[in-house]
Amino acid sequence: ELRAYLTMGILTDRFVLDNRHDLLNCLRRCNIAAKWRILHRRTSNPIFYDIVCVTSDQATADPKLEGEFAVNDTHLVSLLLLSSQLEMQLKDIFQQLLEKKENIWISCRSKAGKMMDDLAHYFKGDQTLARVSRHDGLITWFTAMGEEIRALTYEDGDHFTVTGRKIQLCVQALEEVEQYDSIDRDVQVKTFLVEARGLLLQMARAVGINEDICEDIRWISDMSYGIESVKSYVKIIHSRVTKDPSNVNLLQGFFMKLSSSLDAPVERLKQLNSPDATRVTDYYSLQLVSFVRKVLEIVPISVFGLVVQMSDIIERRLLRLPKKVAADQLIAFSQTGERYKLAMMAHEISIFADGILAMENSFIGGKEVNPRKLLDDGLRKEMVQHVSELMNNLLQFDFSADTETITSMTNHQSAAMRSLSSLSSRLEGFQSALECVEDYVCINSLKMWHGEMSRIINYNVEQEVNKYLLKKVLDSDSKFQLRVIPIPRFARTPNEPTCINFMGRILSMLLKITDTQYTTYSLERIGWFLGDGTEVC
Numbered sequence: 216e217l218r219a220y221l222t223m224g225i226l227t228d229r230f231v232l233d234n235r236h237d238l239l240n241c242l243r244r245c246n247i248a249a250k251w252r253i254l255h256r257r258t259s260n261p262i263f264y265d266i267v268c269v270t271s272d273q274a275t276a277d278p279k280l281e282g283e284f285a286v287n288d289t290h291l292v293s294l295l296l297l298s299s300q301l302e303m304q305l306k307d308i309f310q311q312l313l314e315k316k317e318n319i320w321i322s323c324r325s326k327a328g329k330m331m332d333d334l335a336h337y338f339k340g341d342q343t344l345a346r347v348s349r350h351d352g353l354i355t356w357f358t359a360m361g362e363e364i365r366a367l368t369y370e371d372g373d374h375f376t377v378t379g380r381k382i383q384l385c386v387q388a389l390e391e392v393e394q395y396d397s398i399d400r401d402v403q404v405k406t407f408l409v410e411a412r413g414l415l416l417q418m419a420r421a422v423g424i425n426e427d428i429c430e431d432i433r434w435i436s437d438m439s440y441g442i443e444s445v446k447s448y449v450k451i452i453h454s455r456v457t458k459d460p461s462n463v464n465l466l467q468g469f470f471m472k473l474s475s476s477l478d479a480p481v482e483r484l485k486q487l488n489s490p491d492a493t494r495v496t497d498y499y500s501l502q503l504v505s506f507v508r509k510v511l512e513i514v515p516i517s518v519f520g521l522v523v524q525m526s527d528i529i530e531r532r533l534l535r536l537p538k539k540v541a542a543d544q545l546i547a548f549s550q551t552g553e554r555y556k557l558a559m560m561a562h563e564i565s566i567f568a569d570g571i572l573a574m575e576n577s578f579i580g581g582k583e584v585n586p587r588k589l590l591d592d593g594l595r596k597e598m599v600q601h602v603s604e605l606m607n608n609l610l611q612f613d614f615s616a617d618t619e620t621i622t623s624m625t626n627h628q629s630a631a632m633r634s635l636s637s638l639s640s641r642l643e644g645f646q647s648a649l650e651c652v653e654d655y656v657c658i659n660s661l662k663m664w665h666g667e668m669s670r671i672i673n674y675n676v677e678q679e680v681n682k683y684l685l686k687k688v689l690d691s692d693s694k695f696q697l698r699v700i701p702i703p704r705f706a707r708t709p710n711e712p713t714c715i716n717f718m719g720r721i722l723s724m725l726l727k728i729t730d731t732q733y734t735t736y737s738l739e740r741i742g743w744f745l746g747d748g749t750e751v752c
Contacts, residue, residue: 216241217297221304228319231308232420235428238305242435245298252291253441292451295472296465302436303468309432312424319421324367327414330407331361337404350397360388367418382419386412439476446506453513460563463514463570470507470584477503507584511571515593518567518656521560522648523601528553529651530644557651565655572657591658596700599667602645606671607705609638610717612724628728628751670695674702675718682715728752 220226220241231238255267268287312319335357338350367381389412398404438445455462477499484492532553540548574586612631649660674695681687690696690704707715714720728734728751734743743752 217245217294217301220301221297226304226308228308228312229417231305231312232417232424235420235423238301239428239431239435242298242302242305242432245294245301246435246438249291249294249298250438250440253444256291257444288448288451289455292448292455295445295448296452296455296462296469299436299468299472300465301468302432303471306429306432309424309428312421313426313429316421316424320418323414323418323421324364327411327418328361328365330411330414331357331364334404334407335361353392353395353397356392360385364415378422379419382415386415389415433475436472437475438472442473442476442503445473449506449510452510456513457517460517460566460570463567464573466510466570467574467586470510473503473506504584508589511586511589512593514567514571515590515597518564518590518652519594519597519601521564522645522652525557525560525651526641526644526648528557529647530640561652561655564652568656587657590656591663592699594656594658595663595667598645598649598663599671599700599702602642602668603671603703603705605638605641606717609634609641610720611708611710612720613710624728624730624733625745625749625751627724631724631728667700671702672718675716678704679715679719679722682713725752 220238252267255263258264258267335354338353338357364385367378367385389408393399393405393408398408452462452466456466477496481492481495481499484495533550534548536548568590571586571590612627612634646660646664649664653660674693677688677693677695696702705716707713708720711720711723714723729736729743734745734751736743740750742750744750
């Protein structure tokens with residue numbers, strides 16, 4: 216039932232007005248089921264736990280097959296996400312209906328009155344194509360009914376029950392008039408009457424919409440009882456998002472459901488006008504914002520994981536296109552299989568991005584949560600982590616001091632160039648992959664790339680210089696280190712323990728391969744050369 220309501224195109228204004236009570240009952244049953252299972256899962260009694268919970272061995276794809284009560288955590292998370300999505304959509308629809316309730320009333324009243332006038336004119340029998348005899352009684356009746364419908368008034372101060380009874384009398388009269396033989400035999404007239412009754416019922420349902428419905432939804436969806444429990448479901452949410460990126464669209468409703476729980480801890484404090492209410496609200500707001508960040512961090516992790524795979528294909532598998540390609544080589548350069556994989560990965564990234572970018576800025580307590588900013592920070596964090604690891608792993612050189620000969624130095628220079636060449640190609644692959652997906656995630660990839668690369672280099676230079684300074688620059692004092700997007704630090708390598716990071720190792724490598732005992736600097740060639748003319752740097 217819940218999935219049926221969430222099917223695209225089902226929750227229209229008319230459907231919500233016609234099935235308001237069924238929708239609220241569905242929400243109520245879903246929240247009762249979720250509350251019962253969340254609270255009883257915390258029991259320490261193994262007998263009760265087995266009644267409520269299903270082990271991984273007993274889990275099935277369909278929760279209906281697991282018994283009336285026992286479901287696993289995955290199905291419980293599905294229930295929470297889907298019910299919160301329905302709650303969010305109903306809140307939005309009811310808010311819109313409240314804003315345009317008067318317009319709906321006026322529009323339906325005008326259409327229904329016009330239909331009565333059309334029917335009265337129809338029974339005059341003077342229309343060219345209307346094969347109906349004149350009926351003065353029906354003309355008078357439909358004219359009077361049109362006037363009665365136009366006389367219906369809607370004022371915010373009137374009780375909707377009085378107006379509803381007047382509308383019900385009009386609907387009943389339209390049902391009774393169908394019993395006349397001249398109307399019962401005319402399909403067109405009966406269709407008009409059915410449509411008119413539908414408009415009148417729409418008016419009755421619209422006038423019954425008030426602020427109490429939104430308040431009812433807020434109380435039904437309250438989840439203040441399970442704030443601590445939902446923290447244990449973060450891994451399950453991450454798993455769902457990783458397997459199906461479209462689940463990102465369900466997270467906004469889930470966060471809005473949790474934000475409503477902030478009222479419970481401070482409700483009594485606000486009633487007492489306590490000065491501590493603001494501080495308590497700020498505390499719980501920060502806790503909830505931290506939880507939102509923790510849940511959403513899977514999105515940039517998954518996106519950058521796909522970017523890494525794309526960079527691997529671009530770097531290692533795609534052929535570089537020359538300026539001119541022979542006609543008989545077009546098939547070889549097309550590489551449709553690899554480009555299809557790239558297209559599929561870009562599509563997955565677009566689904567992740569759509570889910571995040573569709574989320575609106577929301578205030579949790581007094582704190583604003585900007586999903587787009589979270590996505591940007593997450594991508595930067597993952598990029599900094601991957602690039603730092605790449606530089607730390609590839610820029611490691613083995614050059615023993617007791618074997619400083621021309622042969623060993625040449626071998627070391629060749630190994631160093633291979634490491635630098637490998638690093639260069641990997642970084643180019645990363646940059647190309649980011650440029651491929653920048654339009655999908657709405658980021659300036661080139662600006663982000665250069666900004667974070669500059670920060671990584673400057674930070675590692677700053678830390679390498681620390682060993683020459685009396686007053687060290689700590690991470691907390693560094694202008695290049697950020698709390699949200701930290702630059703990782705790595706242990707020193709056993710081959711060069713005196714170097715703090717890769718910048719020190721690069722400098723040490725350059726000093727060793729340009730040793731003046733074996734090399735000479737050429738000002739004209741701008742490079743270092745061995746005695747036999749071989750360029751080393």
